[in-house]
Amino acid sequence: MSLLPVYRGWGQSVVCFVLATVASAVVSPAMGQSVMPPGERENPLAATGEALVAAEKPAVVSEEPSIVGCGKAEAARRWFRADPVEGFQGGVAEAMGETDVLHNDLTVEITNINTGANSCTLTGQNRMTIQSKSPSLTTITIRLRNQFTVTSALVNDTIPVSVATLTTTTRTVTLDRAYGMDEVFTLTIAYTGATVSAAFGSIEVRSHSVTAVVSTLSEPYYAYTWWPVKDGDVGVPGDNSDKATLDITVTAPYNFSVASNGLLQSVTPLSGNRNQYHWSSAYPIVTYLVSFAATNYNVWTKNYVHPGGTMPVEFFIYPENDTPSNRTAWELVTDMMAEFRPLFGEYPFINEKYGLYNFPFGGGMEHQTMTGQSGYSQSLTSHELAHQWWGDAVTCKTWSDIWLNEGFATYGECLWEEYKTGVDNQSAYFTAILSRKPSSVGDSVYIPAFATSDPYRIFNSNYSYRKGAWVLHMLRHVVGDATFFRILHEYRAAYEGSAATTDDFAASASATYGQDLTWFFDEWVYQIGAPAYRYGWDSVNVGGQEYLHVKIDQTQMVSYPNVFVMPVDIAVTVGAPPSETFTGWNDQRSQYFVWPVTAAPTVVQFDPNQWILRTTLTNSMLVVGDMNGDLAVNSTDFTTFTNCFTGAGGQLAGGCENADFDGDADIDCTDWVAFQTGWTAGGIPPEIAFCQAGQQIPTASEWGVLALSLLILSAGTIIHGRRQTIQA
Numbered sequence: 001m002s003l004l005p006v007y008r009g010w011g012q013s014v015v016c017f018v019l020a021t022v023a024s025a026v027v028s029p030a031m032g033q034s035v036m037p038p039g040e041r042e043n044p045l046a047a048t049g050e051a052l053v054a055a056e057k058p059a060v061v062s063e064e065p066s067i068v069g070c071g072k073a074e075a076a077r078r079w080f081r082a083d084p085v086e087g088f089q090g091g092v093a094e095a096m097g098e099t100d101v102l103h104n105d106l107t108v109e110i111t112n113i114n115t116g117a118n119s120c121t122l123t124g125q126n127r128m129t130i131q132s133k134s135p136s137l138t139t140i141t142i143r144l145r146n147q148f149t150v151t152s153a154l155v156n157d158t159i160p161v162s163v164a165t166l167t168t169t170t171r172t173v174t175l176d177r178a179y180g181m182d183e184v185f186t187l188t189i190a191y192t193g194a195t196v197s198a199a200f201g202s203i204e205v206r207s208h209s210v211t212a213v214v215s216t217l218s219e220p221y222y223a224y225t226w227w228p229v230k231d232g233d234v235g236v237p238g239d240n241s242d243k244a245t246l247d248i249t250v251t252a253p254y255n256f257s258v259a260s261n262g263l264l265q266s267v268t269p270l271s272g273n274r275n276q277y278h279w280s281s282a283y284p285i286v287t288y289l290v291s292f293a294a295t296n297y298n299v300w301t302k303n304y305v306h307p308g309g310t311m312p313v314e315f316f317i318y319p320e321n322d323t324p325s326n327r328t329a330w331e332l333v334t335d336m337m338a339e340f341r342p343l344f345g346e347y348p349f350i351n352e353k354y355g356l357y358n359f360p361f362g363g364g365m366e367h368q369t370m371t372g373q374s375g376y377s378q379s380l381t382s383h384e385l386a387h388q389w390w391g392d393a394v395t396c397k398t399w400s401d402i403w404l405n406e407g408f409a410t411y412g413e414c415l416w417e418e419y420k421t422g423v424d425n426q427s428a429y430f431t432a433i434l435s436r437k438p439s440s441v442g443d444s445v446y447i448p449a450f451a452t453s454d455p456y457r458i459f460n461s462n463y464s465y466r467k468g469a470w471v472l473h474m475l476r477h478v479v480g481d482a483t484f485f486r487i488l489h490e491y492r493a494a495y496e497g498s499a500a501t502t503d504d505f506a507a508s509a510s511a512t513y514g515q516d517l518t519w520f521f522d523e524w525v526y527q528i529g530a531p532a533y534r535y536g537w538d539s540v541n542v543g544g545q546e547y548l549h550v551k552i553d554q555t556q557m558v559s560y561p562n563v564f565v566m567p568v569d570i571a572v573t574v575g576a577p578p579s580e581t582f583t584g585w586n587d588q589r590s591q592y593f594v595w596p597v598t599a600a601p602t603v604v605q606f607d608p609n610q611w612i613l614r615t616t617l618t619n620s621m622l623v624v625g626d627m628n629g630d631l632a633v634n635s636t637d638f639t640t641f642t643n644c645f646t647g648a649g650g651q652l653a654g655g656c657e658n659a660d661f662d663g664d665a666d667i668d669c670t671d672w673v674a675f676q677t678g679w680t681a682g683g684i685p686p687e688i689a690f691c692q693a694g695q696q697i698p699t700a701s702e703w704g705v706l707a708l709s710l711l712i713l714s715a716g717t718i719i720h721g722r723r724q725t726i727q728a
């Protein structure tokens, strides 16, 4: 947190959306009698005081919100409003597509370490191995901030080439000749200059206790502030699919240790009280995950034992933080690795290492094989570890797809809670996911391309982290546990070492599931909002069989999707607990469900575990005579009934479900008898005594009599319901 001390004059208020309790909307019987005892049909969730999200209702000016996930959301909220993105001048056409960087060999020395100025001198070079993906490659765009001096530029170690400064972020290298398709050459850019940090702390020169620490955090597109590199341009969607293997060599004062990616190859003492650390990554690594940190770390190692052997986990901690409890907390990461192994597959960099190190950023950053963390909580450590699969091994291809990193890592926190005792603890899982419920749903999980110039939007806590995690939570409910984890395995297998888009993940998940899931990702990732639900229930006995009858309405605002298609759990208690759960496939804005039950239910709960992200949930009684589902009984209902009854053959059709009292998919006199059976006020009134089971109303005049009677009956009665189709 020391890096993020204050708000820096945003010029606008910070508004957050808070949870608000929404009272259940129980319809009280106006006249007549209730079938169930009072109180038992109220919204069961309201009784527990559960807070429901008030859709898009700005309520209070926030106080300091708590850090969620890896802390980038909170840091972005603070930082980027104060420091607008620099150098947003668009990309160069050849920058991403016409080259394939195979290897980066980066060598830097840090000198003139000045914590007061948050700057040091970086002197070094990057020797890039590049394959041409053009039939005639003559220029290469690289990123290197313009205060650095390029001291030399060589192709194949010997041929000088020219480098022109294009913008604050960008240089253009003119090659000595045209390089043909698939031709491989090296480009070495040597540079020196004083560092200027940006964003989350892309190159930080700070102090902890009384000692300096130099560290990097390039995400999303700030590698150019400390090394010459091929990267997407600032403020454009980017392309993280060109990964390369890495050698990184850092020379630092002799009293510093250097933490970095991959395996430590050597530590070489140099003249002038310096040490040179050489790390190497054989796994391809995306630009923004390349990092180092240097200070007077205390270092220790614990082995992660796995079916194939052991792998070192290395810890670099500030001496003042080196306590037994902090060591214990960090060492828990080997348990997390063992837990994630069956869920995600083996740790993706198993031939190298994992590591944790202190750095000044207030949160964590999932640098590949070596995560920076300022804290020790299980949620932070499990989040960053999950990123090694989701973000590092499989990387979001563009910043529009950031939820494939952050939503997955946030979901990883919940999986750690679920399985950390060694058995599946469903209760802990639901507690974890509910505590990560978004407090606002007014924007999409997917980041529109134009918004990727705003890291505050990219790392938005509600959408990229919380709602992103809920996308996985809901996907798990749609496809079931076994398929869900198979989806993760197969998605990893398809994109490990590379990068994926949302559509890539959707296609992979659909293939694994065996059914198209495009609709799911469309409504939950690309579109905005979440459903608001209203439900009502009753039970009816037809032919000796008791049926539970449930009506579900979606009432979300018109700017949200009209219908969120989802399986909805309905938990039914008949007599004493436990309850039985039915699942209805809810794909209409207003829909009825019927399930056979052993006796009249006493408690009916709507999605009690909250598998679905919803804004509000209200519970309403079904009202006899309410044939158009507006929860009121009036003459409009008789228009509905009349239209159904006098329709072709009286067959059940759209909107007529409410008039089919006995559930035979036909509107006829039998319905009237069924209605009477439930109505306890007495027998069939004499004015409709002609109406017998199965009898169709033959004439308009008789129909008029029936309609009049029904009006009298229904207006004063709250009683049994109707059915649509029996769902097993």
Ligand SMILES: [Zn+2]
Pocket: 069, 070, 072, 383, 387, 405, 406, 409
């Ligand atoms: Zn994260």
